[in-house]
Amino acid sequence: MKKALDWFKGLSILGKALVIIGAFFALSVFAVAVSPPEETTPPPKKETVAEQPAEKTEEEGEKPKKELSYEIVTCVRAVDGDTIEVEIDGKTYKVRYIGIDTPELHHPSKPVEEYAQEAYEFNKSLVEGKEVRLVKDISEVDKYNRFLRYVYVGDLFVNAELVKQGYAHASTYPPDVAHEDEFRELETQARNDLLGLWAPETEEPPKAAEEPKEEEKKEVTVYITNTGECYHRSGCSSLSKSCIPISLNDAKAKGYRPCKRCNPPQ
Known part of the structure; x- marks a missing residue:
């Protein structure tokens, strides 16, 4: 050991530096050789993501829909x-x-x-x-x-x-x-x-013929005067001077009006 130290002291500065560098290099190689291997972690698996189709733009021909509020x-x-x-x-x-x-x-x-x-x-x-x-x-x-x-x-x-x-x-x-x-x-x-x-217009059904009034079913007799313009029932006070029988239809046809006092059939 003493001889080694004496030898080292006898070296030049450059020689001493080379010896020191060589010693460090040797120690590094030895340390790597005797150290246990490091555990390695496998890289994470990549998740497969389905690629979404790109949305069509208006320039590609698809018009945006109108949204109504x-x-x-x-x-x-x-x-x-x-x-x-x-x-x-x-x-x-x-x-x-x-x-x-x-x-x-x-x-x-x-x-x-x-x-x-x-x-x-x-x-x-x-x-x-x-x-x-x-x-x-x-x-x-x-x-x-x-x-x-x-x-x-x-x-x-x-x-x-x-x-x-x-x-x-x-x-x-x-x-x-x-x-x-x-x-x-x-x-x-x-x-x-x-x-x-x-729908097509529907025609109204024809109206049934109206039943004739009771007075029209039989000949009704009324009375007129020589000078009056009305026809009367029998016994009307207006018939005191003259009383001429006539059918109701004929009286109407000649323009006679019903008497308001005795209210004959109309």
């Missing part, structure tokens, strides 16, 4: 075939159905139109007292300040059902035309099926 309210009253009253936040508002028109029931200057009552009764049976869904198109209100809406009860499209059953015409006004084609097709079908407004 809606609200759910209670119908408190049917006004006529195409108008109802609903309750919103404790207040009552009128709602006019979009795209259809039924015969006038309450027009201020027109008489009740044919089939107006039937349209009202049918509309009433569909919506009155029920929860309805009001769907807006473009316009909010009409010139009478009524809400303009499509109306649904559950899955039933009320506007369309009125046209389908022949209670309403298709009548759309821009810009509220979302269901125009549907209403036109339903009206054509109702016409072809002769429903409601399109």
Whole structure:
């Protein structure tokens, strides 16, 4: 050991440095050789994720669907075939159905139109007292300040059902035309099926001949005077000076009037 130290002291500075470096290198190799192998953790398996197809853009030809806003309210009253009253936040508002028109029931200057009552009764049976869904198109209100809406009860499209059953015409006004084609097709079908407004007019049955009055079944005799213009019953005080018998039919034909005093048959 002493000889090794004397040898090391006798080396130059460069030699000493090389010896030290060599010693560290040898120790490092020895440490690696005798150390136990490290446990390795396998990498986590990658989850397979199905690749979602990219959504089509408007440039690729698919137009976005128009979304119509809606609200759910209670119908408190049917006004006529195409108008109802609903309750919103404790207040009552009128709602006019979009795209259809039924015969006038309450027009201020027109008489009740044919089939107006039937349209009202049918509309009433569909919506009155029920929860309805009001769907807006473009316009909010009409010139009478009524809400303009499509109306649904559950899955039933009320506007369309009125046209389908022949209670309403298709009548759309821009810009509220979302269901125009549907209403036109339903009206054509109702016409072809002769429903409601399109049903053929039925002729009234002929009236039975009226039974002749009892006085007309037999010849009735009344009395006139030489100067008077009335006919009388027998015993009338107007017959004190003259009393000429005549049939009731002849008296009427000659222009005689019934006497107010004795009330003869007329």
